[in-house]
Every structure is written in C-alpha cells, then in structure tokens.
Amino acid sequence: MSEIGERVKKIVVEHLGVEPEKVIDSASFIDDLGADSLDTVELVMAFEEEFGCEIPDDAAETILTVGDATKFLEKNAKS
Amino acid sequence: MFDLTGKTALVTGATGGIGGAIAQALHAQGATVAISGTRREVLDGFAAKLGERVHVLPCNLSSKDDVEALVPAAEAAMGQVDILIANAGITRDNLFVQLRDEDWDDVIAVNLTATFRLARAATKLMMRKRFGRIIAITSIVGVTGNPGQGNYTASKAGIIGLIKTLGAEYAKRGVTANCIAPGFIKTPMTDALNDKQREAILAKVPAARLGTPEDIAAAAVYLASNEAAYVTGQTIHVNGGMAMI
Numbered sequence: 001m002s003e004i005g006e007r008v009k010k011i012v013v014e015h016l017g018v019e020p021e022k023v024i025d026s027a028s029f030i031d032d033l034g035a036d037s038l039d040t041v042e043l044v045m046a047f048e049e050e051f052g053c054e055i056p057d058d059a060a061e062t063i064l065t066v067g068d069a070t071k072f073l074e075k076n077a078k079s
Numbered sequence: 080m081f082d083l084t085g086k087t088a089l090v091t092g093a094t095g096g097i098g099g100a101i102a103q104a105l106h107a108q109g110a111t112v113a114i115s116g117t118r119r120e121v122l123d124g125f126a127a128k129l130g131e132r133v134h135v136l137p138c139n140l141s142s143k144d145d146v147e148a149l150v151p152a153a154e155a156a157m158g159q160v161d162i163l164i165a166n167a168g169i170t171r172d173n174l175f176v177q178l179r180d181e182d183w184d185d186v187i188a189v190n191l192t193a194t195f196r197l198a199r200a201a202t203k204l205m206m207r208k209r210f211g212r213i214i215a216i217t218s219i220v221g222v223t224g225n226p227g228q229g230n231y232t233a234s235k236a237g238i239i240g241l242i243k244t245l246g247a248e249y250a251k252r253g254v255t256a257n258c259i260a261p262g263f264i265k266t267p268m269t270d271a272l273n274d275k276q277r278e279a280i281l282a283k284v285p286a287a288r289l290g291t292p293e294d295i296a297a298a299a300v301y302l303a304s305n306e307a308a309y310v311t312g313q314t315i316h317v318n319g320g321m322a323m324i
Binding site: 038042045 | 203206207248249251252
C-alpha cells in the first residue's frame with residue numbers, strides 16, 4: 001500500500017473505530033464500514049486536514065470507498 | 080457546577096442588554112469570551128470592564144462577508160469555539176399588510192440567515208472536538224406570534240426549527256443545540272414600549288415583573304455547561320410564566 005494509502009487507512013480506522021483489516025481498497029465507507037452520512041462528511045474534513053487540500057463537494061460525492069479516497073488524494077494531496 | 084474554565088465562547092449582539100449579560104455570566108464562570116457587535120467603542124468599553132480572557136470582534140451581521148469571517152476570527156483569537164451564543168437580532172415592526180419587503184429581508188438576514196451561517200461554521204469546529212454548545216436566542220413571540228411582528232416572529236420560529244435539526248444531527252458528536260426564548264425582558268428593545276403597552280404585557284405575566292438580562296444569562300450558563308450535555312434540541316422559555324408551553 002502507498003504511503004498515502006496508509007495514512008488514509010489510519011484516519012478511517014480512527015474515525016470509524018473499525019478493525020484495520022477491514023479497511024481495504026474496495027471497502028465502502030457506508031456499506032462495509034458502518035459509516036453514516038455525517039461520518040463521511042467528517043472523513044472528508046479529516047482528509048482535507050491531513051493532506052492539506054480542499055475536496056470540493058462534487059469530488060467528495062464520488063469518494064465512496066477507501067480506494068476512491070486514496071486515488072483522489074494521491075492526485076491532490078499537498079502535504 | 081456550571082464551571083466553564085478553559086471553555087471559549089463567541090457571543091453575538093454582545094453590546095445589547097441580553098448579549099452583554101450572557102457574555103458577562105459566561106466570563107464569570109471562567110470562560111474566555113469573544114464579544115461581537117457592530118459598535119466597536121461599546122465593545123472596547125465592555126472588554127475593559129471584563130478584564131482578561133476577552134476578545135473584541137466587531138461584525139455587521141447583515142453583511143455576508145462579515146458573518147463568514149466571524150467564526151474563523153473567533154477561532155484564531157481563542158484557538159477554538161466551544162460555545163456559540165447566537166443572540167444578535169433586530170426588529171422592523173409593522174402591520175403585516177404594511178410590512179415592506181426590505182423589512183422582511185433585513186430581519187430574516189440578521190436574525191435567521193446569520194444564525195444559520197454562524198452555526199454552520201461553529202458546528203464544523205465543534206464536531207471535530209467532539210464538544211460544542213450552540214445556543215440561539217429566539218423569542219416567546221416566535222412560538223406565540225405577535226401582532227406587528229410578522230418578520231420577527233418568522234425569523235425566531237425559523238431559529239427554533241434550525242436548532243432542532245442541528246441538535247438531531249450532531250448529538251452523537253457531543254454538540255448540543257438549544258434555544259432560549261425570553262419573554263419580556265428589560266432591555267433597550269423593550270424600553271421603547273409605551274406605558275400602556277407595558278401595563279398590558281405585565282397583566283399577562285404571572286411573575287408580575289419584566290425579566291432581567293441576568294434571568295436569560297443564567298439559562299445560557301446552564302446550557303453551555305458540561306452538566307447540560309443531555310439537553311439538546313430544546314427551547315427553554317424564560318418568561319415569568321407568561322406562556323407555559
């Protein structure tokens with residue numbers, strides 16, 4: 001897993017309180033990791049903070065899985 | 080009980096009777112306060128009176144840019160905003176059929192839209208910290224209606240709905256949202272009433288006196304405290320029994 005992928009995973013584990021082994025690229029935040037819609041908003045805010053970038057609403061809507069987040073942040077992360 | 084040491088509070092309309100009393104009471108319980116209002120000199124004088132743990136943040140709530148800048152300014156000054164007191168409000172009274180569009184728009188902008196924007200910005204900070212207290216000052220007339228105040232009552236009723244939704248959405252994050260609905264309180268706003276109006280009002284108040292800003296501030300201190308953690312989405316009526324809802 002990429003360095004960014006590891007950081008994404010850490011944030012997801014912390015925020016959703018899930019087992020690290022469940023946080024795989026194909027895992028959907030809502031369907032597989034038990035997040036509600038507010039959790040996903042918080043995750044996006046946490047990603048923005050950790051990676052020093054802004055995630056616009058239309059992009060946030062396409063981030064449904066751990067892999068989606070990693071892919072987006074590999075392209076857009078500033079820190 | 081109700082110790083606010085280490086907490087940070089942003090109070091809008093702090094130059095008014097109720098806002099001033101709330102800022103003073105939160106400060107007396109140990110909170111650091113950011114006092115906001117339109118009149119810089121009055122705020123500076125108030126800050127000097129309070130002493131330490133005070134920040135002055137002038138803001139015109141009818142300006143979108145001013146409103147958007149206020150919570151970030153409070154965060155920059157205090158490091159966090161734990162407590163938001165959305166208190167500022169204006170009136171532009173007229174009989175309903177004579178209410179001008181501008182009177183409607185101005186009152187909704189300051190009383191309701193600014194409350195929405197401030198609460199939105201503050202909640203974002205609070206949900207990260209898993210602690211927050213949003214306290215909006217509504218009014219008894221937002222629940223009962225009042226002749227001559229179609230715009231004002233609509234704005235205050237709107238605040239109650241907004242607060243209920245906030246309370247429901249963020250309860251799991253340790254953020255509570257509540258309203259305080261003052262009845263007739265002795266402030267410059269109610270000093271404008273004539274004797275006859277005052278008498279008519281007092282006849283309806285079982286406590287047989289106007290409320291004081293301190294009566295309202297006590298409710299705000301409670302809602303801001305750790306002890307009120309299980310109270311959310313509520314409207315606390317502080318009105319001397321004028322309406323029992």
